[in-house]
Amino acid sequence: MTTPKITARAKITARxxxxxxxxxxxxxxxxxxxxxxEVVAFIGPSGCGKSTFLRTLNRMNxxxxxxxxxxxxxxxxxxxYGPDMDVVQLRARVGMVFQxxxxxxxxxxxxxxxxxxxxxxxxxxxALDEVVETSLRRxxxxxxxxxxxxxxxxxxxxxQQQRLCIARAIAVDPExxxxxxxxxxLDPIATAKIEELIHALKGRYxxxxxxxxxxxxxRVSQRTAFFHLGHLVEFGATSDIFTNPKAERTxxxxxxxxx
Amino acid sequence: MEHTVKAFDTDIGKLxxxxxxxxxxxxxxxxQAILALQRSDPALAKQVRADDKAIDxxxxxxxxxxxxxxxxxxxxxxxxxxxxxxxxxxxxxERIGDYAKNIxxxxxxxxxxxxxxxxxxLPAMARMAAEMVRNALxxxxxxDAEAAVRVVESDAALDDFYDSIFRTLVTQMVENPKTISxxxxxxxxxxxxxxxxxxxxxxxxxxYFAATGTQMPDRDRGGFTAEELR
Numbered sequence: 001m002t003t004p005k006i007t008a009r010a011k012i013t014a015r016x017x018x019x020x021x022x023x024x025x026x027x028x029x030x031x032x033x034x035x036x037x038e039v040v041a042f043i044g045p046s047g048c049g050k051s052t053f054l055r056t057l058n059r060m061n062x063x064x065x066x067x068x069x070x071x072x073x074x075x076x077x078x079x080x081y082g083p084d085m086d087v088v089q090l091r092a093r094v095g096m097v098f099q100x101x102x103x104x105x106x107x108x109x110x111x112x113x114x115x116x117x118x119x120x121x122x123x124x125x126x127a128l129d130e131v132v133e134t135s136l137r138r139x140x141x142x143x144x145x146x147x148x149x150x151x152x153x154x155x156x157x158x159x160q161q162q163r164l165c166i167a168r169a170i171a172v173d174p175e176x177x178x179x180x181x182x183x184x185x186l187d188p189i190a191t192a193k194i195e196e197l198i199h200a201l202k203g204r205y206x207x208x209x210x211x212x213x214x215x216x217x218x219r220v221s222q223r224t225a226f227f228h229l230g231h232l233v234e235f236g237a238t239s240d241i242f243t244n245p246k247a248e249r250t251x252x253x254x255x256x257x258x259x
Numbered sequence: 260m261e262h263t264v265k266a267f268d269t270d271i272g273k274l275x276x277x278x279x280x281x282x283x284x285x286x287x288x289x290x291q292a293i294l295a296l297q298r299s300d301p302a303l304a305k306q307v308r309a310d311d312k313a314i315d316x317x318x319x320x321x322x323x324x325x326x327x328x329x330x331x332x333x334x335x336x337x338x339x340x341x342x343x344x345x346x347x348x349x350x351x352x353e354r355i356g357d358y359a360k361n362i363x364x365x366x367x368x369x370x371x372x373x374x375x376x377x378x379x380x381l382p383a384m385a386r387m388a389a390e391m392v393r394n395a396l397x398x399x400x401x402x403d404a405e406a407a408v409r410v411v412e413s414d415a416a417l418d419d420f421y422d423s424i425f426r427t428l429v430t431q432m433v434e435n436p437k438t439i440s441x442x443x444x445x446x447x448x449x450x451x452x453x454x455x456x457x458x459x460x461x462x463x464x465x466x467y468f469a470a471t472g473t474q475m476p477d478r479d480r481g482g483f484t485a486e487e488l489r
Contacts, residue, residue: 215333244472245336254335256267257260 009035011176011206012057017071019052019061026052028230029071034176039198039207041221041238043214045253048227050210054178057208058094059087075176092119095169095205099181101161103153103168108145111153111164112136115172131171138204139167140197159190166197170205177201179209183216195220214254218242226250270328271338274321274345275400278352281317282396282462284310285352286389288359289455293385295366296448297378307363314356321349337469341402344469348399351458351465355392358451358458365444380427381448384420388452391417391459398463404470410463411475417456424449 012034019027027049034040042050052061059080061067073080080090092115103111112132115121122128132149136142141163145156153164162182169177179198183191198207198220211217217224218238225235226247234241234250245251252258262268288310295303325346328334334342391410398406428446432439467475 214335242335243339251336252260255338256262256264256332256335258263 009037011036011076012208013072013074013077014053014057015072015074017053017056017069017073019049019056020066020068020070021064022066026230027056030227030232031071032225032232032235034206034208036175036206037203038223039202039209039221041217041224042208042210042227043212043217043224043253044227044233045258046212049230050225050227051180053227054180054208054210057176057178058091058096059085060091060096062087092172093174094176094178095172095174097162097165097169097177097179097182099184101158101165101185103156103161103164105152105154107150108136108153108156108164109149112167112171115168119172121172135167135171136164138170138201139163140193140200141167157190159186159193162186162190162194163197166194166201170201174205176206176208179207181210181212184212191216214242226253228253264332267328267332267334267338270324270332271341274324274328274342277317277321277324278345278348279396279400281314281321281349281352282392282399284314284317285355285359286392286396288314288356289362289385289389289392289452292359292362292366293382293448293452295363296369297382299366299369301367304363304366308360311356311360314353318349318353321345325349337472340469340472344399344465347465348462351461352392352396355455355458358455362448362451365448369441369444378445380424381445381452384417384424384449384452387413387417387420388455388459391456392462395459395462395466398466399469402466402470404467407463407466407470408475411460411467414456414460417453421449421453 010033012032014030014032017027017030018025030049030053032040042054044050055061056069056073057080061069069081075090075093079085080094104114106114109132112135113128116128116131122131133142133146136145141160144160145151145164153161156164162185166177166182183194186194195216198209201207209217209220221238223236224238224241226233226241226245226249228249234245234247236246240246241250242254245254249258288307291303291310292307294300295307325342328342332338391413394406394413395410397403398410425446428442428449432442464475467473
C-alpha cells in the first residue's frame with residue numbers, strides 16, 4: 001500500500017507505525033491521515049490490529065508494559081511520542097470512548113465536570129455549569145438528564161451511559177475523539193442515537209471509530225480503513241470501499257466471505 | 260470464494276439461475292417469432308405470446324428475490340452490484356420478450372397477404388439480435404467484462420443491418436404500393452429486432468458494471484441510424 005500524501009488539513013498523520021506486544025508484531029508499517037472534518041472508520045476481523053492502532057493515537061498502549069510503538073504519529077504536526085509530549089494533555093486533546101460505557105460511579109454532573117475541573121479549564125461554578133450543559137447538549141443527552149443531574153451516572157440506561165461518556169470526552173474540548181466499538185453493547189435505537197450524534201459532532205472534532213458493524217462504518221464514516229493481520233490493506237472513500245473495493249481481501253471481508 | 264453464510268450463496272445462485280432462465284426464454288422467443296413470421300405459422304406465434312407471460316412471471320420473481328436479498332443479506336461490493344445488475348437486467352430482458360411478442364402479434368396480419376421478398380432477410384437479422392442477447396447473458400453468467408464489451412461493439416453491425424433492411428423495405432413500398440401495409444409491418448419487425456439489440460447492449464453494460472464496479476466507457480455510437488434521422 002502506498003503512503004498517502006500528507007495533506008495540509010491532516011489532524012493526525014501516522015507514518016510507518018508498527019506496534020509490538022513483546023516479540024509479537026500487532027501492527028506492521030501503517031501510514032494513515034485523519035483530517036479535521038471527517039469521520040474515519042477502522043474495520044477488520046478480530047485481532048487485525050484496528051483497536052491496537054486506534055489506541056496508539058492517544059498513547060493508550062502506554063498502559064500495557066509489553067507494548068512498544070515504532071514509527072511516527074503527529075497531532076497537528078507535533079510528535080505525540082516526542083519527549084515534550086504531556087500524555088495527560090494528549091488524552092485531553094484526543095478523547096476516547098470505549099466499547100462498554102464506563103461512567104464514573106458519581107453523579108451525572110460530576111462525570112462531565114470531572115475533566116474540565118482537573119484540567120483547570122473553567123473558573124467558578126457558573127462556567128463549569130455551562131460546560132456541563134453544553135457537553136450534555138452536544139452529546140444529545142441534556143433533555144433526558146437535566147432534571148436529575150445529581151443522580152448517579154451508572155443509573156442511566158446503556159445508551160444514555162454511552163452518551164454520558166461522550167459528553168465526558170467532549171467536556172475537555174478535545175480535537176479528536178476515538179471510539180472503540182461504541183455501540184457494540186447498545187440496542188438498535190441507542191445505536192442510531194450514537195450514530196446521529198457522531199454525525200452531529202463531525203466537523204467539530206475529528207472522529208475515528210473502530211467498529212465490527214460494517215453497516216455502521218458505511219453509515220457514519222467518510223473514509224474507511226480495512227485492517228487485516230496487522231496490515232492496512234485498503235484505505236479509501238467509504239462509498240468506494242463498500243461498492244467497489246480495490247483489494248481482494250477487502251472485498252472478501254466486506255461481502256462476508258472471510259472473518 | 261464462498262460466503263461464510265451459505266444461504267447467501269444459495270440466494271445469489273437462485274437469482275442468477277432466474278436471469279439465465281429468463282434470458283434463454285427471451286432469446287428463444289425472438290428466434291421463434293421470426294420463424295413464425297417466415298413460415299406464417301399462427302400457432303407458433305401464439306406460443307411466443309404465451310412464453311412472454313412466463314418471462315413476465317420470472318421478472319416478478321427476480322424482483323422479489325433481489326429485494327429479499329437486499330433486505331435480509333445486506334449485500335456489499337460485488338455482491339451488491341450483482342444484485343442491482345440482476346434487477347435491472349430482468350427489466351431489460353422483459354422488454355426483449357415484449358419485442359418478440361410484438362413481432363409475433365404481426366404474424367396473422369401479414370399472413371393472409373402475398374409473401375414479399377424482404378421477409379427472407381429478416382431471419383438473418385433476428386439471428387444476429389438473438390445472438391447478442393445470448394452473448395450478453397453468457398457474459399453475465401461468466402461475470403466477463405470483456406465479453407460484455409464485445410456485445411456492445413457488435414451492436415453497430417445490427418444497426419447497419421437495420422439500415423440496409425430499412426432502405427430495402429422503403430424501396431419495396433415505392434416500387435409496389437400494393438404491399439405498403441404488409442411492408443409497414445415488416446418495418447416494425449425490423450425496428451423491434453434493432454431494439455432487441457439495443458437492450459442486449461444495455462444488459463452488457465450492466466454486466467460490465469457488475470463485474471468491474473465502473474461504468475463502461477462511452478463508445479462511439481457511429482452517429483444516428485438512418486431511421487433516427489427521419
